[in-house]
Amino acid sequence: MEEIRAVKGMNDVLPPESGRLSRFFEVGRRVLGTYGYGEVVTPIAEYTELFARAVGATTDMVEKEMYTFADRDGRSLSLRPEGTAGAVRAYLQHAVHRAEPVTRWFYAGPMFRHERQQRGRYRQFHQIGAEALGIAEPGIDAEMITMLVDLLAAIGVPSTRARVSSLGCAACRPAYRERLTAWLRPRVAGLCEDCRRRLDHNPLRVLDCKKPGCAAARDGAPSTLDLLCDACRVHLDGVVADLEAQSVPHRLDGTLVRGLDYYTRTAFEIVSDAAELGAQNTLVGGGRYDGLVEELGGPRVPAIGFAMGVERALLAIPAEAPPAAVDVFLVALGEPARRFAIGRARELRAAGLRVDLDHRGGGARRQIKRAAALGARVAAWVGDDELARGCITLKDLRDGSQREVAQADLLAAVRATLAGGS
Numbered sequence: 063m064e065e066i067r068a069v070k071g072m073n074d075v076l077p078p079e080s081g082r083l084s085r086f087f088e089v090g091r092r093v094l095g096t097y098g099y100g101e102v103v104t105p106i107a108e109y110t111e112l113f114a115r116a117v118g119a120t121t122d123m124v125e126k127e128m129y130t131f132a133d134r135d136g137r138s139l140s141l142r143p144e145g146t147a148g149a150v151r152a153y154l155q156h157a158v159h160r161a162e163p164v165t166r167w168f169y170a171g172p173m174f175r176h177e178r179q180q181r182g183r184y185r186q187f188h189q190i191g192a193e194a195l196g197i198a199e200p201g202i203d204a205e206m207i208t209m210l211v212d213l214l215a216a217i218g219v220p221s222t223r224a225r226v227s228s229l230g231c232a233a234c235r236p237a238y239r240e241r242l243t244a245w246l247r248p249r250v251a252g253l254c255e256d257c258r259r260r261l262d263h264n265p266l267r268v269l270d271c272k273k274p275g276c277a278a279a280r281d282g283a284p285s286t287l288d289l290l291c292d293a294c295r296v297h298l299d300g301v302v303a304d305l306e307a308q309s310v311p312h313r314l315d316g317t318l319v320r321g322l323d324y325y326t327r328t329a330f331e332i333v334s335d336a337a338e339l340g341a342q343n344t345l346v347g348g349g350r351y352d353g354l355v356e357e358l359g360g361p362r363v364p365a366i367g368f369a370m371g372v373e374r375a376l377l378a379i380p381a382e383a384p385p386a387a388v389d390v391f392l393v394a395l396g397e398p399a400r401r402f403a404i405g406r407a408r409e410l411r412a413a414g415l416r417v418d419l420d421h422r423g424g425g426a427r428r429q430i431k432r433a434a435a436l437g438a439r440v441a442a443w444v445g446d447d448e449l450a451r452g453c454i455t456l457k458d459l460r461d462g463s464q465r466e467v468a469q470a471d472l473l474a475a476v477r478a479t480l481a482g483g484s
């Protein structure tokens with residue numbers, strides 16, 4: 063029979079790699095918590111229309127990369143390609159803007175994009191992202207970038223740098239669009255079919271096209287930074303001043319464009335030069351989206367957010383030896399001893415220790431070998447003799463030392479051994 067495999071671009075994550083993934087989420091949650099972000103959990107599927115309106119109907123993400131299907135009621139649903147649209151939808155649906163002037167939310171979970179699969183680019187991947195709604199001032203932009211630089215350092219990602227830009231606002235972007243369109247028009251022959259079509263209604267998308275021909279054709283295109291209005295310039299200067307005040311390394315880059323339409327003013331990316339990443343070296347993307355809440359039917363609420371690609375960040379972190387899977391291994395010799403051991407295992411587990419025992423039985427040597435393979439620090443040994451005498455033999459598997467303890471003292475003795483020098 064033909065073997066059924068996972069969907070292309072969607073990966074199984076097995077132990078111990080899954081441990082790295084959850085430790086990453088733990089650090090992310092902890093750091094975001096220190097900045098006052100609370101976790102929002104939104105559905106993995108939304109009505110397709112939400113992404114078309116929020117992310118932009120002419121973006122690659124919506125035009126080409128979404129997993130879209132009709133549900134049994136005939137409504138078009140899409141697996142979320144990103145988290146901002148759902149978070150803002152939930153913010154409005156629950157009228158959170160009426161309850162609090164500032165909202166800080168984060169999310170962590172899988173996203174889905176039907177992209178060309180390669181190292182660091184998958185069709186199901188995980189993001190940790192955050193959205194801060196209600197603050198128009200540049201202080202939050204700089205705070206978010208600073209937080210990300212610190213978070214990546216806390217996680218152990220080497221060689222990161224922030225690229226910062228401004229995409230302007232409703233007042234100054236039309237002039238930039240016009241200049242860009244005029245600049246691109248004589249170069250139209252070099253553009254792909256999609257970009258030729260986009261030239262009229264969304265020329266900024268041309269800057270984001272991944273096709274090599276388009277990348278060459280737009281080389282030297284005007285910078286978004288050249289045509290900023292005074293208010294956008296002041297905002298950007300404010301972001302830069304805060305970053306400089308905190309010595310956060312960053313580079314202003316007027317060629318930075320993002321693959322989503324909702325951005326206004328500040329846009330940023332954090333890349334890592336870790337060799338393992340190759341071309342997929344953008345770990346974080348984010349920016350301000352002051353018009354999105356209104357676009358989705360709400361009031362005008364300024365907002366900024368980011369999302370970090372977890373798999374990419376993990377690729378950049380040097381692999382460490384996986385931590386041991388268990389603390390204590392109970393070696394039970396014979397059926398009466400096994401019966402006794404399962405009760406002790408339950409007690410130790412209730413006390414928070416990680417415990418294993420081998421229900422397959424077998425000789426002492428085999429069981430000790432298994433304990434060592436699992437990385438157990440302590441083996442607790444019980445056979446007919448120990449049962450009769452009311453004791454257990456404890457073996458410290460690191461230094462090989464051995465002692466007998468009363469059965470009633472097992473937990474305290476195990477704890478003492480675990481706390482002993484490593």
Ligand code: HAM
Pocket residue numbers: 143144145146175177182183184185187188189191192193321344345346347348349350351366367368369370371372373374
């Ligand atoms: P994004 O730039 O589309 O932004 O994605 C953010 C990050 O997700 C990327 O920098 C990358 O690390 C990771 N990522 C994206 N696609 C893939 C993939 N196919 N495989 C692996 N990792 C990937 C957003 O998603 C926005 N929602 C960010 C945001 C939040 N802006 C404002 N608020």
